[in-house]
Amino acid sequence: xxxxxxxxxxxxxxxxxxxxxxxxxxxxxxxxxxxxxxxxxxxxxxxxxxxxxxxxxxxxxxxxxxxxxxxxxxxxxxxxxxxxxxxxxxxxxxxxxxxxxxxxxxxxxxxxxxxxxxxxxxxxxxxxxxxxxxxxxxxxxxxxxxxxxxxxxxxxxxxxxxxxxxxxxxxxxxxxxxxxxxxxxxxxxxxxxxxxxxxxxxxxxxxxxxxxxxxxxxxxxxxxxxxxxxxxxxxxxxxxxxxxxxxxxxxxxxxxxxxxxxxxxxxxxxxxxxxxxxxxxxxxxxxxxxxxxxxxxxxx
Amino acid sequence: xxxxxxxxxxxxxxxxxxxxxxxxxxxxxxxxxxxxxxxxxxxxxxxxxxxxxxxxxxxxxxxxxxxxxxxxxxxxxxxxxxxxxxxxxxxxxxxxxxxxxxxxxxxxxxxxxxxxxxxxxxxxxxxxxxxxxxxxxxxxxxxxxxxxxxxxxxxxxxxxxxxxxxxxxxxxxxxxxxxxxxxxxxxxxxxxxxxxxxxxxxxxxxxxxxxxxxxxxxxxxxxxxxxxxxxxxxxxxxxxxxxxxxxxxxxxxxxxxxxxxxxxxxxxxxxxxxxxxxxxxxxxxxxxxxxxxxxxxxxxxxxxxxxxxxxxxxxxxxxxxxx
Numbered sequence: 001x002x003x004x005x006x007x008x009x010x011x012x013x014x015x016x017x018x019x020x021x022x023x024x025x026x027x028x029x030x031x032x033x034x035x036x037x038x039x040x041x042x043x044x045x046x047x048x049x050x051x052x053x054x055x056x057x058x059x060x061x062x063x064x065x066x067x068x069x070x071x072x073x074x075x076x077x078x079x080x081x082x083x084x085x086x087x088x089x090x091x092x093x094x095x096x097x098x099x100x101x102x103x104x105x106x107x108x109x110x111x112x113x114x115x116x117x118x119x120x121x122x123x124x125x126x127x128x129x130x131x132x133x134x135x136x137x138x139x140x141x142x143x144x145x146x147x148x149x150x151x152x153x154x155x156x157x158x159x160x161x162x163x164x165x166x167x168x169x170x171x172x173x174x175x176x177x178x179x180x181x182x183x184x185x186x187x188x189x190x191x192x193x194x195x196x197x198x199x200x201x202x203x204x205x206x207x208x209x210x211x212x213x214x215x216x217x218x219x220x221x222x223x224x225x226x227x228x229x230x231x232x233x234x235x236x237x238x239x240x241x242x243x244x245x246x247x248x249x250x251x252x253x254x255x256x257x258x259x260x261x262x263x264x265x266x267x268x269x270x271x272x273x274x275x276x277x278x279x280x281x282x283x284x285x286x287x288x289x290x291x292x293x294x295x296x297x298x299x300x
Numbered sequence: 301x302x303x304x305x306x307x308x309x310x311x312x313x314x315x316x317x318x319x320x321x322x323x324x325x326x327x328x329x330x331x332x333x334x335x336x337x338x339x340x341x342x343x344x345x346x347x348x349x350x351x352x353x354x355x356x357x358x359x360x361x362x363x364x365x366x367x368x369x370x371x372x373x374x375x376x377x378x379x380x381x382x383x384x385x386x387x388x389x390x391x392x393x394x395x396x397x398x399x400x401x402x403x404x405x406x407x408x409x410x411x412x413x414x415x416x417x418x419x420x421x422x423x424x425x426x427x428x429x430x431x432x433x434x435x436x437x438x439x440x441x442x443x444x445x446x447x448x449x450x451x452x453x454x455x456x457x458x459x460x461x462x463x464x465x466x467x468x469x470x471x472x473x474x475x476x477x478x479x480x481x482x483x484x485x486x487x488x489x490x491x492x493x494x495x496x497x498x499x500x501x502x503x504x505x506x507x508x509x510x511x512x513x514x515x516x517x518x519x520x521x522x523x524x525x526x527x528x529x530x531x532x533x534x535x536x537x538x539x540x541x542x543x544x545x546x547x548x549x550x551x552x553x554x555x556x557x558x559x560x561x562x563x564x565x566x567x568x569x570x571x572x573x574x575x576x577x578x579x580x581x582x583x584x585x586x587x588x589x590x591x592x593x594x595x596x597x598x599x600x601x602x603x604x605x606x607x608x609x610x611x612x613x614x615x616x617x618x619x620x621x622x623x
Contacts, residue, residue: 020511022521022529025422033419037433040490043448044436046458050451061456106343113340118333125341132352136550136601138574138594142362142581143355146369166347197336226441228553233582244443248557251447262451269444276439 051075051266058263071263078267085268087239088246092225092272095160095242099224100217102164103171107216108209110167111175112201116187126176132169145233159234160227164220171216178212179205214286218279225275243272363591373588380592391593393568394576395600400481401572402548402604405488409544410537413495418525420496421503431500435493446557449487450474453558474558477569484570487554495540502536503529531617538616542608549601550574573597 042065049067050058051074057063078085114126148159186208187200195203231245241249247268251260338345363380365373384391420431437445452459453473460470471479510528519527530537552574559570573593581590 020508020515022511022515022524023422024521025424029419029422029424033416033424033430036416037430040437040493041433042458043445043452043490044440046452047444047448065458109340110344113337117337117340118330119337120334122337125345128348129344132348135352135356136546136594136598138550138577139359139598140352140355141594142587142591143358144351145581146358146587147350147355149369163347163351166343166351168347172344197333197340201340226443228443228556229578232556244441247447248443251450252560265447266451269440269447272444273440276441277436280439 047266047269050263051270053263055261055263058261074263074267078264078271083250083261083264084238084241085243085246085250085264085271088241088243088268089271091157091240091246092242092244095157096221096224098157098161099164100220102161103167103220104213104217106165106167107171107175108206108213109201110172111212112179112205112209114172114176115179116184116200117197129169129172129176133173141233148234154234155236155240156234157240160224160230164224171219174216175209175212178209182208211286214283218283218287221279222276226272243268247272359591359594362588363595365588366586367588368585369587370585376588380589381596384589384592384596390568390571390576391596394571394573397481397570398549398551398572398600401484401551402545405485406541406544406548408485409489409492409495410540412489412492413499414530414533414537416492416496417499417503418529420500431497435497438491438493442553443557445487445490446554449483449490450558453483453486480559480570484551484554484558487558488548495544498540499533499536502533506532534616535618538608538612542605545604545608546601549597549604552578573600 045067046063046065049065050063052067052070052072053063053074054069054071057069114122114129144159148154151158153159153162182205187204190200190204225242226244227242228244228248231242235241235245238246238249247265250268251262251265362373364375364377366376366379367373416434420427420434424430440448451457454460455470455472455475459473463470473479473483506529510532511524514524514528551572555570555572555575556578574597577590577593577597580586580593
């Protein structure tokens with residue numbers, strides 16, 4: 001379960017081990033880490049336990065933190081009961097794929113242009129790129145809603161997908177910084193060899209941009225997959241809801257009559273969480289390659 | 301497209317190499333490059349105008365109107381702002397709750413993160429395992445995390461069971477006006493792993509010599525933590541404080557999931573600015589009023605960011621000579 005392996009670990013030499021007491025682990029260190037890890041893990045274990053509980057156990061509030069019963073059929077039940085969980089999942093997948101594709105397609109080209117091409121007004125425009133990162137989304141939320149309503153896009157996936165094809169300030173900035181660090185000689189040589197600006201981008205830049213674009217893909221996926229407010233504003237029909245909105249919908253609509261089917265809601269939560277863990281596990285080395293923490297700390 | 305794109309600038313690109321003294325050719329080449337720039341950047345420029353700048357201007361105008369999104373907007377000047385600031389107790393409650401939530405959850409998360417990162421920075425066995433267990437909760441999407449906490453914090457839920465074993469009668473958490481905000485903070489503290497991992501990575505970058513020198517001078521581990529680790533980390537702590545505050549002021553999903561849809565939910569005790577804005581806009585269709593709230597939210601965020609930068613001079617340590 002080594003989810004985080006990308007951080008460079010300096011192995012101290014034997015001499016340092018002896019001299020610097022600040023880095024010596026005491027029994028207290030272990031005790032604290034064990035207690036903290038255990039406490040932080042309790043909700044996760046509990047989710048699995050509830051997801052594996054029978055309806056009776058959940059209704060009677062008789063589940064335990066460590067699972068005692070294993071109703072794996074809950075994981076198939078969510079797809080064939082009256083709950084449209086399968087539909088929710090499919091909706092999430094559709095929205096996320098298009099959103100990620102949009103950001104990856106647009107951000108690379110735009111960021112490359114800002115890093116390499118010379119044009120009057122570019123610097124002013126780049127200042128605008130940076131300034132846009134400071135505008136809270138709530139300011140544009142209402143006029144955007146009106147705009148999408150006028151376009152007839154309410155209750156469709158379009159408001160959640162289309163804006164991604166225009167990139168955003170953060171991603172443009174990310175690619176621009178990434179390209180700026182690549183040696184200029186590479187694309188100059190390619191241009192002398194007869195490639196145009198788009199050719200340089202497609203044949204030379206794009207392969208080198210892979211870590212940046214994958215990082216952007218992960219950010220976009222994480223945001224879109226877990227987004228709650230966007231679907232809440234734009235989608236009304238149960239059949240259109242993505243998983244994040246869907247599980248909230250299930251847990252709140254049945255509340256008036258009876259207790260929500262917590263075991264099935266927790267299965268939904270696991271379905272919502274698992275892809276994030278997998279994507280993070282597969283993509284972490286790209287994230288560390290982008291040096292997000294150090295990079296952003298240096299901006300200020 | 302590709303042929304055209306590759307052929308045209310290639311000729312232009314090669315020309316000045318041979319004859320650098322011809323300004324006309326250079327100008328032509330520059331103009332072409334600029335055209336390509338604007339072509340490539342056009343998606344962002346269009347997106348900026350349509351999805352950001354246009355809506356921003358519209359939002360300023362809307363905030364000066366009374367509008368239900370169906371009829372024509374009715375211009376009312378600064379009336380929305382006046383009403384919010386002088387005549388709407390819910391706005392002040394939401395503002396107070398938002399500040400309370402941000403001012404507690406963000407520093408608390410950073411302090412705990414700093415503490416845990418310092419422990420993980422020691423030579424502990426199974427560091428990867430501990431780090432993974434601490435980080436894992438941050439990968440749980442907010443809605444799912446809120447679902448779990450709704451369950452954990454239920455009146456007869458697991459947390460109160462544990463407290464009951466210790467002989468403490470647990471509160472009804474999400475249903476209790478005094479405990480609903482600490483519940484939200486508890487949820488945010490569950491995500492302490494992101495700050496921990498970030499600070500741990502930064503700690504690895506602190507030169508070992510500093511600790512060795514301090515050790516020679518007889519400084520205790522505690523002293524070394526406060527005199528070396530913390531000052532060296534202040535830039536990244538500051539960055540995370542500012543970003544954390546900006547994020548916390550916009551808290552929405554947790555509040556919505558944890559406090560809505562329950563019959564006895566103490567909504568006023570837990571409402572924050574964005575859920576308040578959301579209700580005004582999408583439940584009551586007070587589009588003008590909601591727009592005014594969004595600008596006040598922006599000003600509050602801006603104000604707190606400026607205050608943070610002001611105080612930064614006093615406590616953020618920038619090493620100038622060593623990079």
